[in-house]
Amino acid sequence: MNDTANADLALAAARFDDTGAQLFIDISTLLEDHWTGIPMVAAGLADALDSVFGDKLAYFCGTDLISPRALRDARARKSGVFLNRDIATGDARLEPIPPPTPGRARVALFPSVKTLRHGFDIEALVVHDVSTLVTPQFHIHGNVAHHMDAIIGDIASSDLVCAVSAATRADLIAYFGIDPARVIVVPNGVSTPAHIKIAADSLAPDGKVEPYIVILGTREPRKNVSLVFDMLARFPDMLRTHRYVFVGRLGWLEEHHMLPKALQPHQAAGRIVFTGFVTESQKYTLLHHAAASLYPSLFEGFGLPVLESLAAGTPCVASFSSSIPEVSGGPACLFDPLSTTDLQRAIGEILRRRQVMGAAAIRDACLAQAAPFTWPAAATRILNALTPLAAGWNSGKKRKARGVVRSTHLRDAPRPR
Amino acid sequence: MPVSLEELRAWSDAPAFILSCPGPVSRYHAAIVPLAQLALTQSLLGWDAQMLGFIAASDPGLRARMFFAPMPEMFDSPESLFGAWRAVGQPAHRAGQIVHLRFGGARAARVLKNARNGVVMADDERRAIFGKTRHPFADGRTLPAAVNRVFVYERDKGRGEIIRFGGLPAPVTMLPDAALTADLALPATADDAFEAVALGAYQPGPWTAGPPAGISRLAKDAGMRTLLLPWNLADPVSCVPDLLLRLYALRNASVPRFRAILLPFNYPGPLGLIRAILRRVKNDAPNAAHVLEDALIARLRGKRGLAALQRLNPVAWVDGHDPEANYTARRLTAANIPVLLIGPDAAEAASTRKRPAPATLACDARIWVETPSLFGTLAVDTPMLSANAISAGIDQSVQLARAQRQAREAV
Numbered sequence: 001m002n003d004t005a006n007a008d009l010a011l012a013a014a015r016f017d018d019t020g021a022q023l024f025i026d027i028s029t030l031l032e033d034h035w036t037g038i039p040m041v042a043a044g045l046a047d048a049l050d051s052v053f054g055d056k057l058a059y060f061c062g063t064d065l066i067s068p069r070a071l072r073d074a075r076a077r078k079s080g081v082f083l084n085r086d087i088a089t090g091d092a093r094l095e096p097i098p099p100p101t102p103g104r105a106r107v108a109l110f111p112s113v114k115t116l117r118h119g120f121d122i123e124a125l126v127v128h129d130v131s132t133l134v135t136p137q138f139h140i141h142g143n144v145a146h147h148m149d150a151i152i153g154d155i156a157s158s159d160l161v162c163a164v165s166a167a168t169r170a171d172l173i174a175y176f177g178i179d180p181a182r183v184i185v186v187p188n189g190v191s192t193p194a195h196i197k198i199a200a201d202s203l204a205p206d207g208k209v210e211p212y213i214v215i216l217g218t219r220e221p222r223k224n225v226s227l228v229f230d231m232l233a234r235f236p237d238m239l240r241t242h243r244y245v246f247v248g249r250l251g252w253l254e255e256h257h258m259l260p261k262a263l264q265p266h267q268a269a270g271r272i273v274f275t276g277f278v279t280e281s282q283k284y285t286l287l288h289h290a291a292a293s294l295y296p297s298l299f300e301g302f303g304l305p306v307l308e309s310l311a312a313g314t315p316c317v318a319s320f321s322s323s324i325p326e327v328s329g330g331p332a333c334l335f336d337p338l339s340t341t342d343l344q345r346a347i348g349e350i351l352r353r354r355q356v357m358g359a360a361a362i363r364d365a366c367l368a369q370a371a372p373f374t375w376p377a378a379a380t381r382i383l384n385a386l387t388p389l390a391a392g393w394n395s396g397k398k399r400k401a402r403g404v405v406r407s408t409h410l411r412d413a414p415r416p417r
Numbered sequence: 418m419p420v421s422l423e424e425l426r427a428w429s430d431a432p433a434f435i436l437s438c439p440g441p442v443s444r445y446h447a448a449i450v451p452l453a454q455l456a457l458t459q460s461l462l463g464w465d466a467q468m469l470g471f472i473a474a475s476d477p478g479l480r481a482r483m484f485f486a487p488m489p490e491m492f493d494s495p496e497s498l499f500g501a502w503r504a505v506g507q508p509a510h511r512a513g514q515i516v517h518l519r520f521g522g523a524r525a526a527r528v529l530k531n532a533r534n535g536v537v538m539a540d541d542e543r544r545a546i547f548g549k550t551r552h553p554f555a556d557g558r559t560l561p562a563a564v565n566r567v568f569v570y571e572r573d574k575g576r577g578e579i580i581r582f583g584g585l586p587a588p589v590t591m592l593p594d595a596a597l598t599a600d601l602a603l604p605a606t607a608d609d610a611f612e613a614v615a616l617g618a619y620q621p622g623p624w625t626a627g628p629p630a631g632i633s634r635l636a637k638d639a640g641m642r643t644l645l646l647p648w649n650l651a652d653p654v655s656c657v658p659d660l661l662l663r664l665y666a667l668r669n670a671s672v673p674r675f676r677a678i679l680l681p682f683n684y685p686g687p688l689g690l691i692r693a694i695l696r697r698v699k700n701d702a703p704n705a706a707h708v709l710e711d712a713l714i715a716r717l718r719g720k721r722g723l724a725a726l727q728r729l730n731p732v733a734w735v736d737g738h739d740p741e742a743n744y745t746a747r748r749l750t751a752a753n754i755p756v757l758l759i760g761p762d763a764a765e766a767a768s769t770r771k772r773p774a775p776a777t778l779a780c781d782a783r784i785w786v787e788t789p790s791l792f793g794t795l796a797v798d799t800p801m802l803s804a805n806a807i808s809a810g811i812d813q814s815v816q817l818a819r820a821q822r823q824a825r826e827a828v
Contacts, residue, residue, distance in 0.1 A: 336447055
């Protein structure tokens with residue numbers, strides 16, 4: 001699958017190159033110290049595009065170009081600590097973004113919230129979810145403001161909107177009324193370096209570990225970890241057969257997802273474990289050796305932890321909410337994220353499947369489900385959508401109006417019938 | 418007259434009607450539940466009451482096809498809906514066939530994707546609210562692109578029209594008057610109650626947990642005048658917190674003695690506003706201890722709760738600038754609770770409404786309200802009552818309460 005994906009990407013890049021356009025990518029999300037979620041998406045796309053464009057790919061932050069060497073260093077470290085420092089000191093800053101050149105479209109890809117609008121000839125925006133709009137009760141005010149302040153202007157100023165799932169695309173159309181032709185689906189990818197896989201395998205070469213179930217993700221209300229607590233409180237026998245390992249840092253609105261008192265003795269006995277933040281390598285290892293993973297989220301734009309579980313060869317018991325069924329496919333077992341009994345049923349079913357089909361067959365099915373989700377595949381979709389836009393711009397074809405998303409002032413609103 | 422399927426015109430072929438309104442999902446044990454499993458904590462005012470009124474007024478054929486979804490926005494794929502229908506013991510209905518009716522106002526409008534979406538509205542935001550952010554739904558006048566307004570409660574013609582993203586017209590039908598009080602005519606149930614607790618004894622835990630036990634404390638002094646202050650928690654710039662402080666600032670003047678009962682509605686959600694008013698009373702009120710002990714905070718479920726409230730012979734002061742003011746005033750009036758509407762000019766109100774307008778307390782002061790919300794910090798310059806106007810309002814309330822008592826005794 002990877003060879004095919006890489007070949008497709010090379011072809012898409014060649015077609016894009018033929019238009020004479022230059023591709024720029026916004027790296028502002030990569031300034032974070034710890035990369036999870038959106039920074040990983042930005043890094044994945046940058047890796048894939050770098051592999052085909054090399055030095056033709058330009059990186060920018062704000063209005064300045066950033067040194068490709070500094071970016072490659074940050075991607076190798078999977079951290080923005082040094083990148084942040086070098087941009088602040090000026091060491092990683094190059095010249096300002098070049099001005100327009102006739103016949104050579106400047107095409108920008110924004111992996112998240114835009115730091116600059118109308119700075120390029122063609123702009124593409126990746127929208128990860130609209131959870132801050134649709135489920136603001138699960139977020140702190142700062143999160144809501146960060147995403148919602150910008151979203152109308154960001155979408156309106158973009159020629160192409162890339163939704164990470166069909167569910168997110170449908171949300172954008174349903175809530176903002178975006179022209180469907182302007183929104184494409186670009187699923188996230190997942191990639192695990194070979195050395196991490198080898199290291200994980202070497203920890204238990206015979207595959208024998210004490211059985212445990214992983215719950216992966218930052219603990220925040222939307223992730224609905226409290227449902228797992230409720231289930232374990234209601235069916236404590238489940239803790240006798242499997243440990244429950246919660247992987248991820250503590251997020252916000254903690255009161256909604258703290259371990260209830262009734263379960264604290266099980267934590268003391270080691271049957272419930274909280275790991276806190278883990279590295280990519282530790283995360284893969286934990287997923288790889290787990291009997292199953294749980295993902296009870298109430299709302300997702302994509303559901304990266306589900307894909308990470310499948311890519312580690314581990315089946316996922318996943319909420320049937322929003323985009324998750326798109327990602328999880330057949331090897332997953334879906335459940336109602338408001339129902340502890342349905343969650344218990346789904347866990348039972350996935351463990352039975354393991355017994356009936358055998359661990360190896362389950363693992364193969366999970367890997368096959370995850371295989372199409374690669375960063376080269378994601379980059380290919382974006383390039384295939386951008387190429388006709390770039391060609392049209394270069395040939396001087398009149399562009400469509402960008403501001404498809406608009407709200408009408410009250411005085412202009414038509415009278416209801 | 419029951420709500421007819423005819424009102425829903427082209428949608429009447431739907432095999433299922435999913436109703437939804439804002440609220441905590443943790444009270445429910447499935448993504449779609451039968452109406453019998455509705456778990457609402459307050460039912461006199463706000464979107465809970467609007468939904469219950471709509472259900473009660475619906476004809477049996479429509480009601481039999483109704484379900485409740487605590488979080489309709491979670492549904493996207495067929496797998497989601499199939500799973501939910503299986504849990505509720507229903508044959509699977511495809512999203513394209515079903516109708517989703519949303520209660521809860523413009524700011525909380527949500528979409529069940531691929532279904533036919535309608536918003537049932539009682540709110541009508543007319544104020545110029547200043548937002549420090551540009552949240553697309555902060556102004557309370559913009560709806561998601563995929564919804565139609567199928568019913569509105571009462572809306573002054575030509576004013577405050579709410580539009581969808583994209584600016585397309587949204588079909589609108591007035592909800593029959595029967596839906597205003599139909600639920601109050603239903604038989605009382607065991608957990609119907611009027612629950613009140615001193616403001617200083619408010620605890621968010623019991624308030625969010627559901628129908629409470631053990632926090633009842635009705636106003637003891639039967640002879641004391643009761644001012645009911647309905648408080649829309651979904652209206653972040655409500656004047657009610659300021660009004661409460663001003664009311665109690667008058668307690669030492671020569672005004673009749675009264676007890677204020679705050680009746681928050683449209684919760685849970687921004688329950689933090691109740692904590693905020695507690696902080697303000699403690700920090701700003703010169704007689705804070707007295708206010709915390711004397712003012713009550715209440716909620717009400719069903720017919721028995723309403724009867725208990727009516728026995729206190731209250732007069733409700735309704736914030737006329739609240740987007741749901743019209744509905745609130747009509748609902749309270751229909752429940753035989755006299756209403757004084759704070760704010761809107763009486764002549765204007767009379768000229769734009771078909772029905773007789775409630776008595777009005779004219780505002781003669783202004784305050785600047787600034788508050789954090791889910792849409793960022795919102796601020797509004799809002800009319801308010803001066804001390805003199807409040808004093809006159811209390812006198813007016815005494816007369817209204819007396820007239821109400823006499824009318825009740827005559828019956």
